[in-house]
Amino acid sequence: MDTVIEVRNLVKRYGDLVAVNGIDLDVNAGEVYSILGPNGAGKTTSVEIMECLRKKTSGEVRILGHDIEKGQKEIRRRIGVLPQSFNAFDYLTVKENIEYFGGLFDKNIATDELIAAVQLEDKRDAWFINLSGGLKQRVGVAIAMVNDPDLIFLDEPTTGLDPKARREVWEVIRKLKSQNKTVILTTHYMEEAEVLSDHVAIMNDGKFIAMGTPKQIIDRYGSGSTCVVKGANPAAAEAVRSAGMFHESLNGDLLVRLENKGSLAKLIGLLSGSEVTYDEVLIKGSTLEDVFLKLTGKKLAEAEQ
Amino acid sequence: MKLKHVMVDLRGQARSFFRVKSNLFWVFAFPLLLIIIFGAIFSNLGSEAVTLNVQDLDQGPGSQQLLAALNETGMVKIKFISPSADLDQHIKDNSLAHVMVIPANFSSDLAGNTTAMVELRLDETVSTSGTVFNAVNGVVNAMNLYMAGGEQHIAIEMGSIVQKRFTFLDFFVPGIIGLTIMTTCVFNVQGTISRFRANGIFRKLATTPMTPFEWLLSRILWHLFISFLTLAVIMGFGVLIFGMNMSVNLPVVLMIVAGSAMFSALGMMVARFVKNEETASMAANAITFPMMFLSGTFFQLEMMPSYLQQIAAVLPLTYMSQGLRDAMVYDNQAGAYFNLAVVAVIGVIFVIVAVLITKWEEE
Numbered sequence: 001m002d003t004v005i006e007v008r009n010l011v012k013r014y015g016d017l018v019a020v021n022g023i024d025l026d027v028n029a030g031e032v033y034s035i036l037g038p039n040g041a042g043k044t045t046s047v048e049i050m051e052c053l054r055k056k057t058s059g060e061v062r063i064l065g066h067d068i069e070k071g072q073k074e075i076r077r078r079i080g081v082l083p084q085s086f087n088a089f090d091y092l093t094v095k096e097n098i099e100y101f102g103g104l105f106d107k108n109i110a111t112d113e114l115i116a117a118v119q120l121e122d123k124r125d126a127w128f129i130n131l132s133g134g135l136k137q138r139v140g141v142a143i144a145m146v147n148d149p150d151l152i153f154l155d156e157p158t159t160g161l162d163p164k165a166r167r168e169v170w171e172v173i174r175k176l177k178s179q180n181k182t183v184i185l186t187t188h189y190m191e192e193a194e195v196l197s198d199h200v201a202i203m204n205d206g207k208f209i210a211m212g213t214p215k216q217i218i219d220r221y222g223s224g225s226t227c228v229v230k231g232a233n234p235a236a237a238e239a240v241r242s243a244g245m246f247h248e249s250l251n252g253d254l255l256v257r258l259e260n261k262g263s264l265a266k267l268i269g270l271l272s273g274s275e276v277t278y279d280e281v282l283i284k285g286s287t288l289e290d291v292f293l294k295l296t297g298k299k300l301a302e303a304e305q
Numbered sequence: 306m307k308l309k310h311v312m313v314d315l316r317g318q319a320r321s322f323f324r325v326k327s328n329l330f331w332v333f334a335f336p337l338l339l340i341i342i343f344g345a346i347f348s349n350l351g352s353e354a355v356t357l358n359v360q361d362l363d364q365g366p367g368s369q370q371l372l373a374a375l376n377e378t379g380m381v382k383i384k385f386i387s388p389s390a391d392l393d394q395h396i397k398d399n400s401l402a403h404v405m406v407i408p409a410n411f412s413s414d415l416a417g418n419t420t421a422m423v424e425l426r427l428d429e430t431v432s433t434s435g436t437v438f439n440a441v442n443g444v445v446n447a448m449n450l451y452m453a454g455g456e457q458h459i460a461i462e463m464g465s466i467v468q469k470r471f472t473f474l475d476f477f478v479p480g481i482i483g484l485t486i487m488t489t490c491v492f493n494v495q496g497t498i499s500r501f502r503a504n505g506i507f508r509k510l511a512t513t514p515m516t517p518f519e520w521l522l523s524r525i526l527w528h529l530f531i532s533f534l535t536l537a538v539i540m541g542f543g544v545l546i547f548g549m550n551m552s553v554n555l556p557v558v559l560m561i562v563a564g565s566a567m568f569s570a571l572g573m574m575v576a577r578f579v580k581n582e583e584t585a586s587m588a589a590n591a592i593t594f595p596m597m598f599l600s601g602t603f604f605q606l607e608m609m610p611s612y613l614q615q616i617a618a619v620l621p622l623t624y625m626s627q628g629l630r631d632a633m634v635y636d637n638q639a640g641a642y643f644n645l646a647v648v649a650v651i652g653v654i655f656v657i658v659a660v661l662i663t664k665w666e667e668e
Contacts, residue, residue, distance in 0.1 A: 048508070051512055052511075052512065053508055053511055053512065053665075073514075076512055076513065076514060077514065079512065080512075081508075081509060081512040082509075083505035083508035083509050083512075084505060084508075085503075085504070085505050086504065086505035086506070086508075086509060087504035087505065087506070088504075088506070089317060089321055089506070090321070091320070091321040091324040091325055092317060092320055092321055096317070096320060100313060100314075100316075100317045101509070101513065103309070103310075103313035104310055104313060104510075104513040104514055104515045105513065105514060106514075127324070143509070147513075
């Protein structure tokens with residue numbers, strides 16, 4: 001499998017501030033690789049260095065086999081970029097916007113083909129300014145694809161979108177993957193990274209704190225499954241405590257960690273006690289959000305503040 | 306440099322520009338409105354007779370002779386106040402600025418070789434009071450000379466130092482062309498750069514084969530086109546509606562080219578140094594607003610105090626407006642080329658600085 005991105009000990013400093021602190025990264029062709037983390041973690045800075053938009057302080061970066069400093073022309077020809085907070089030209093139509101950026105490359109995909117790829121046929125002649133947030137991002141993805149790139153960078157493509165619009169963008173990203181494009185996705189939505197990615201790197205304070213497939217990361221850093229006993233009475237909590245099971249109470253629910261295969265059977269036995277009452281029992285697996293909480297001691301939203 | 310990239314950007318600008326109604330207003334409608342308003346105010350300046358309110362208590366041949374002579378000057382238009390009216394109250398009620406009272410014994414004094422008096426009441430704060438005084442004084446002197454049987458030993462023959470007769474609009478319109486080019490170029494370029502930076506368009510363009518120089522060139526060419534369009538619309542309007550005397554010649558064309566490049570580059574510099582979109586707009590206003598009033602757009606520089614004239618001497622719009630005026634109206638080729646040279650030098654410096662400091666990539 002070809003490696004399209006190789007990063008070794010990449011550092012970016014702004015005066016005393018270390019925005020990117022010695023990261024390593026390998027991305028293979030055809031995969032969706034998410035860089036996940038709160039605002040200010042260093043995601044965009046790292047990605048913009050890979051996109052030839054920022055200069056690195058030190059380290060080595062090779063994109064599609066080219067050194068980031070020596071091969072910028074070739075790299076720019078073969079990558080597609082959707083910058084963070086990108087808005088195309090307000091008073092050009094969807095078609096005109098795609099034609100504009102396509103016209104800047106020697107090799108480009110037919111505009112109608114791109115419009116079909118992001119399912120914007122009925123908005124073809126609508127001005128960009130009149131599109132919803134989700135549709136604008138789909139135009140942005142189409143623009144990122146105009147030069148038929150081998151590697152596509154999507155920098156927070158769903159930030160600020162409502163859940164429906166977010167899922168529309170996810171569909172477009174899945175389509176890119178089905179076309180065997182390599183996609184680098186930066187996001188601060190854990191669910192997004194989990195659903196879309198082959199590999200994930202979780203970034204915090206300029207460093208990668210966990211890397212691997214979503215499953216690998218959850219298996220390695222997650223806390224296993226949790227049984228949620230909704231509407232549990234105090235007798236239920238007491239029974240669990242007495243049995244020495246790791247648990248916590250949250251909003252009237254009892255959260256019990258299932259540490260091994262026998263834990264669930266043991267818990268069901270405790271919940272069948274005569275004085276124990278509860279409404280329902282759910283089993284919840286670990287998520288990347290749990291991993292982030294475990295590794296940083298903060299929830300993602302707290303880390304962003 | 307690839308011409309294809311410049312053409313792609315020019316096509317995009319052309320499509321966007323004409324779809325934004327505010328662009329059309331500021332570039333075409335606003336200067337025309339200024340010309341219409343100022344044209345209406347100043348087109349008849351100097352030719353309109355000033356109203357002189359007269360209370361003729363005499364009603365005799367002497368007063369009629371005096372009033373006929375005043376009418377003949379064409380400088381005043383006589384409006385009578387009833388002899389029975391309370392003059393002070395009438396002046397107050399009607400806010401009169403120029404009043405002449407011919408006393409009841411005016412004709413008899415004139416006939417009896419006694420000095421006949423007329424009373425002239427003027428509001429000195431009104432600029433036309435001088436015209437009224439000159440008209441009355443001239444008529445009274447002429448009548449005195451005639452009645453004394455004297456001969457005129459000194460007479461005035463009127464001539465003009467200008468080859469053509471100019472109106473205020475002839476002076477005004479080249480200034481408006483310069484002003485419009487300045488505001489269009491500075492605000493459009495500054496606004497575009499600030500907006501493109503906020504919208505990530507520069508970051509996107511930086512990942513394409515287009516170079517910043519190609520983009521800047523396209524922007525300057527576009528504003529050059531808009532400047533010539535502005536020139537055509539304003540001139541066409543001035544000539545057709547107000548019958549102005551203006552011509553387009555080589556120095557005018559060169560001045561439009563140099564001025565557009567200079568002010569487009571100024572917009573780029575403002576956007577580069579002031580990165581916040583709103584602050585950049587304020588900075589552009591802070592630069593263009595004084596130029597609007599101090600560069601001789603609305604009135605002659607000679608009317609300003611000397612310290613303001615010294616400030617005007619360092620403002621680029623001063624040279625552009627004066628150069629356009631020299632070339633379009635006064636047919637002063639030497640003046641036009643001198644001002645063109647100043648604008649061209651400033652323009653070259655501004656463009657070089659703008660190209661050097663405009664970057665798409667982040668630090």
